[in-house]
Amino acid sequence: MFFNCPALIARYVAVAAAIFTSANAKTAAEWREMSIYQVLTDRFATTEGLSPDCQINNYCGGTWKGIENKLDYIQGMGFDAIWISPVIHNIEESTQWGQAYHGYWGNDPFTLNPHFGTTDDLKSLSDTLHSRGMSLMIDVVVNHLAANQASGSVDYSVFPAPFNAASAFHTPCGIDYDNQGSVENCWLVTDTPSLPDVNSENGDVYTAMVNSVADLVKTYGIDGIRLDTAKHVPKEYLAQFQEAVGVYVTGEVLDGNPDFVAGYEGPQSSVLNYPLWYALIESFMGGDFSRLSTMMSTEASLFTDVNALANFLDNHDQPRFASREGNDVVRDRNAATFLMFASGIPVVYYGFEHRFSGAADPHNREALWPSGYNTDAELYKHIALLHQIRDLASGIGGNADYFAWGAEAVGTTSQYLAMKRGPVLVVVSNVGEQGTTDGFSVPASQFDSGDVVVDLLTCTTATVGDGGAFESAANNGESRVWIRTQDKGSYCP
Numbered sequence: 001m002f003f004n005c006p007a008l009i010a011r012y013v014a015v016a017a018a019i020f021t022s023a024n025a026k027t028a029a030e031w032r033e034m035s036i037y038q039v040l041t042d043r044f045a046t047t048e049g050l051s052p053d054c055q056i057n058n059y060c061g062g063t064w065k066g067i068e069n070k071l072d073y074i075q076g077m078g079f080d081a082i083w084i085s086p087v088i089h090n091i092e093e094s095t096q097w098g099q100a101y102h103g104y105w106g107n108d109p110f111t112l113n114p115h116f117g118t119t120d121d122l123k124s125l126s127d128t129l130h131s132r133g134m135s136l137m138i139d140v141v142v143n144h145l146a147a148n149q150a151s152g153s154v155d156y157s158v159f160p161a162p163f164n165a166a167s168a169f170h171t172p173c174g175i176d177y178d179n180q181g182s183v184e185n186c187w188l189v190t191d192t193p194s195l196p197d198v199n200s201e202n203g204d205v206y207t208a209m210v211n212s213v214a215d216l217v218k219t220y221g222i223d224g225i226r227l228d229t230a231k232h233v234p235k236e237y238l239a240q241f242q243e244a245v246g247v248y249v250t251g252e253v254l255d256g257n258p259d260f261v262a263g264y265e266g267p268q269s270s271v272l273n274y275p276l277w278y279a280l281i282e283s284f285m286g287g288d289f290s291r292l293s294t295m296m297s298t299e300a301s302l303f304t305d306v307n308a309l310a311n312f313l314d315n316h317d318q319p320r321f322a323s324r325e326g327n328d329v330v331r332d333r334n335a336a337t338f339l340m341f342a343s344g345i346p347v348v349y350y351g352f353e354h355r356f357s358g359a360a361d362p363h364n365r366e367a368l369w370p371s372g373y374n375t376d377a378e379l380y381k382h383i384a385l386l387h388q389i390r391d392l393a394s395g396i397g398g399n400a401d402y403f404a405w406g407a408e409a410v411g412t413t414s415q416y417l418a419m420k421r422g423p424v425l426v427v428v429s430n431v432g433e434q435g436t437t438d439g440f441s442v443p444a445s446q447f448d449s450g451d452v453v454v455d456l457l458t459c460t461t462a463t464v465g466d467g468g469a470f471e472s473a474a475n476n477g478e479s480r481v482w483i484r485t486q487d488k489g490s491y492c493p
């Protein structure tokens with residue numbers, strides 16, 4: 001994200017070079033081979049593995065130790081990385097929206113949030129992940145701090161220096177979303193708790209903010225960053241941030257317009273793929289798949305590296321996928337199949353695997369413990385299987401090749417989408433549990449006439465005709481993952 005600023009690049013290149021030589025820092029090229037499990041730290045697991053009552057607006061007791069103790073559960077689904085909530089100290093008060101359990105109400109960037117554990121606990125989580133060959137992404141906010149007052153009466157003295165003065169923040173104003181200057185310089189929230197907007201033009205203040213994150217990266221061996229509210233920070237300051245932290249950054253630019261969002265891509269950074277998300281929600285919930293296929297090709301032409309984008313079906317700000325009207329587990333499975341083979345890094349929001357169905361914030365932030373961390377859950381098993389197939393597919397031409405290939409839609413109808421990526425041809429559908437007896441005639445594929453292909457989800461075979469066309473038979477609304485039989489390895493013996 002964020003690069004059009006050679007002067008800043010030169011200024012920070014030395015720092016970045018130093019950091020990239022450290023053991024854990026991961027580049028965009030490394031991240032695009034991974035898949036990420038998004039965890040709200042407070043809601044995932046407690047240190048003792050207990051199941052306390054969870055008042056949805058307050059701290060419920062999840063910790064970094066709790067996550068560490070449950071890494072088998074996460075790795076068992078096949079994920080390579082986790083993204084956890086912001087780690088810094090937050091306001092303690094109970095507000096009209098409850099407590100700061102989500103971690104986005106920071107008031108001291110130099111101290112950790114004691115609700116989530118100690119410095120040793122965070123180090124231990126990072127070390128344990130690395131010893132398992134997994135990676136750690138943290139959520140970070142440089143756009144604002146939080147205060148338990150409305151914007152007109154903030155007590156700046158409670159912030160640590162250099163944030164303890166009104167001059168460390170922009171003059172309060174509410175955001176006009178039609179004006180990018182206002183989006184960048186006004187306050188995301190002006191009523192209580194307000195979010196004082198960091199004065200990025202104030203060199204001492206902004207450098208202190210950026211360095212606080214660079215310190216976290218070094219101290220805790222952080223591999224990547226999800227940057228909150230990226231579209232609220234001017235691009236030149238995003239570039240400064242990127243260079244200082246020296247690891248892959250995926251920025252949150254909450255916007256459906258791919259032209260606008262693509263303006264935030266950079267050599268070591270990408271964005272959360274909101275434009276694709278809007279299209280995929282519409283298509284999987286009964287719209288025409290041409291919308292999704294058009295967005296895929298639009299993004300392929302707009303982004304330099306479409307494979308470094310972070311794709312998702314839902315997150316802590318959006319209604320859960322399973323909460324959507326008319327949804328069912330068959331659609332969930334289809335969407336998960338799409339996510340796993342589309343161009344980009346798959347990000348799965350905790351609880352998807354148990355069909356949690358909370359809708360708007362805060363209901364989409366349920367505690368995970370009532371699930372019993374059941375590894376027999378239908379979607380847990382489907383995700384694990386998809387990861388195995390992805391490993392098989394990416395191994396065929398070699399990882400470097402596979403993750404450089406983009407996925408390309410080769411045919412759509414109102415009910416089906418077929419897309420190819422390297423050796424795999426995926427067919428997904430939005431018909432859901434009602435199924436259909438009509439299959440999909442894949443009009444063209446990467447396969448050759450006469451090839452026998454096998455769907456690794458059912459072990460059904462088909463023979464390819466002229467121009468790579470073949471019949472992907474109906475499967476009760478389920479997805480299919482076709483591959484040449486000679487590439488199937490030990491699958492479908």
Ligand code: ABC
Pocket residue numbers: 097102104105141177188189228229230231252254255256257316317361362
């Ligand atoms: C609390 C309550 C909410 C209440 C709110 C005022 O206060 O829980 O019920 O409505 C954190 C917490 C939240 C908390 C907020 C504020 O802080 O998690 O629970 O809400 O106190 C990030 C994080 C998010 C986090 C913050 C703040 C920012 O992911 O979890 O929230 O650190 C904007 C920002 C985006 C931000 C989001 C919440 O608000 O840009 O970074 N998320 C339009 C705008 C977007 C805007 C969005 C929602 O509305 O363009 O910029 O996001 O307000 C599409 C268009 C989009 C459009 C959408 C709606 O439609 O293309 O542009 O988005 O078609």
Ligand code: CA
Pocket residue numbers: 143183184185186197198232233234
């Ligand atoms: Ca700002």
